[in-house]
Amino acid sequence: xxxxxxVTHKATWLGVMFxxxxxxxxxxxxxxxxxxxxxxGQQDMFHVWTFAGAADPFALMLPDAIGR
Amino acid sequence: xxxxxxxxxxxxxxVSPEKWRDVTTVQSVTRWTVRGAADCPRARGAGRAGWSSxxxxxxxxxxxxxxxxxxxxxxxxxAAEDVEVHRMLTRNAIGQHGSRSTTLLAVIGGVALMFSxxxxxxxxxxxxxxxxxxxxTNDSERNDTTTSRAAVRRHHAAARTTTTTSAGHATTTTIAxxxxxxxxxxxxxxxxxxxxxxxxxxxxxxxxxPVPPTxxxxxxxxxxxxxxxxxxxxxxxxxxxxxxxxxDTTGGRLPSAADCANARAFYDRVLAANAKYADLNVAxxxxxxxxxxxxxxxxxxxxxGATRDSWTRIIRRGSCTRSTRSPTRPPGSG
Numbered sequence: 380x381x382x383x384x385x386v387t388h389k390a391t392w393l394g395v396m397f398x399x400x401x402x403x404x405x406x407x408x409x410x411x412x413x414x415x416x417x418x419x420g421q422q423d424m425f426h427v428w429t430f431a432g433a434a435d436p437f438a439l440m441l442p443d444a445i446g447r
Numbered sequence: 448x449x450x451x452x453x454x455x456x457x458x459x460x461x462v463s464p465e466k467w468r469d470v471t472t473v474q475s476v477t478r479w480t481v482r483g484a485a486d487c488p489r490a491r492g493a494g495r496a497g498w499s500s501x502x503x504x505x506x507x508x509x510x511x512x513x514x515x516x517x518x519x520x521x522x523x524x525x526a527a528e529d530v531e532v533h534r535m536l537t538r539n540a541i542g543q544h545g546s547r548s549t550t551l552l553a554v555i556g557g558v559a560l561m562f563s564x565x566x567x568x569x570x571x572x573x574x575x576x577x578x579x580x581x582x583x584t585n586d587s588e589r590n591d592t593t594t595s596r597a598a599v600r601r602h603h604a605a606a607r608t609t610t611t612t613s614a615g616h617a618t619t620t621t622i623a624x625x626x627x628x629x630x631x632x633x634x635x636x637x638x639x640x641x642x643x644x645x646x647x648x649x650x651x652x653x654x655x656x657p658v659p660p661t662x663x664x665x666x667x668x669x670x671x672x673x674x675x676x677x678x679x680x681x682x683x684x685x686x687x688x689x690x691x692x693x694x695d696t697t698g699g700r701l702p703s704a705a706d707c708a709n710a711r712a713f714y715d716r717v718l719a720a721n722a723k724y725a726d727l728n729v730a731x732x733x734x735x736x737x738x739x740x741x742x743x744x745x746x747x748x749x750x751x752g753a754t755r756d757s758w759t760r761i762i763r764r765g766s767c768t769r770s771t772r773s774p775t776r777p778p779g780s781g
Contacts, residue, residue, distance in 0.1 A: 408710025
């Protein structure tokens with residue numbers, strides 16, 4: 380996942396996202412590493428935020444990772 | 448509305464009334480697939496692109512069941528509208544009448560339990576069952592092609608019942624409750640709406656196993672980890688967004704020292720394995736394509752993006768990206 384500056388078009392790497400559809404959803408860090416989806420029928424997602432200073436490297440969404 | 452439905456269905460289906468009679472005798476024919484959206488009421492108009500319909504006919508010793516599904520593949524994966532029961536015919540009705548006009552009498556907006564072809568888990572089947580119930584309610588309300596007044600009354604009664612029960616369907620998280628509601632409502636709606644036949648309403652293909660409830664507020668079955676600071680300040684967990692459903696098999700158990708250590712090790716491995724993608728060009732060279740996190744309902748762009756969070760801002764600038772592949776998994780990450 381990247382954030383791209385609309386002016387400079389520079390891409391900043393924010394993290395990665397794992398995607399699963401059904402099946403086993405591994406949680407290597409227990410409750411710290413949880414999956415989520417955005418509604419019925421949607422795929423399951425798991426984020427790992429890699430940018431420096433992330434408040435929660437396994438936050439469900441970017442605002443949580445930033446520390447809203 | 449009535450005229451439109453009457454024109455569009457069933458005459459434009461490849462299964463003509465004459466064919467229907469054949470269906471009752473040709474045992475080998477079990478399925479038709481049609482392309483097009485003409486028989487998908489929700490697919491008419493501007494949102495028609497991407498819709499297709501499918502007719503499935505399932506032979507049974509005592510009755511024939513035909514179901515028309517409308518699918519929309521334009522959304523990511525299997526959306527809720529992926530399984531939408533529109534019509535149901537039974538052999539009994541056809542057998543009793545057998546003519547084109549009376550075939551319409553059998554066209555009752557049926558509420559049926561069914562399983563989606565998209566998805567393997569029982570929970571997905573259950574949730575889609577719920578969705579199909581809600582969807583078919585609308586169709587039932589619109590399906591006024593019945594010419595029998597008694598059938599119309601039964602049909603409307605069924606529609607009212609279903610509508611009332613599915614009123615809370617806007618919240619898509621209380622799966623178990625909806626599933627129960629589906630069971631309670633689907634049967635009377637179907638039997639009430641179906642023509643008076645000995646065969647009655649078709650039953651679900653298979654029982655739906657219980658699904659743990661998922662409460663609203665972003666907590667999955669059993670809950671999720673509460674907001675707080677964990678792992679000696681490394682993780683500042685926030686309350687999950689209420690629009691998301693969290694899947695936590697631990698039920699929100701407080702992380703142990705081992706969890707923190709494992710999470711740290713996992714994080715380090717992910718970082719090491721994917722650091723090369725910090726350069727977007729490298730990612731693009733490895734089949735990284737624009738994508739999205741969650742489906743966006745308001746606007747369709749190349750990046751069909753998230754809603755209700757900052758991703759929306761990013762996406763509307765036209766800069767959202769997501770790999771169509773999962774990132775490189777660290778060794779042993781499962």
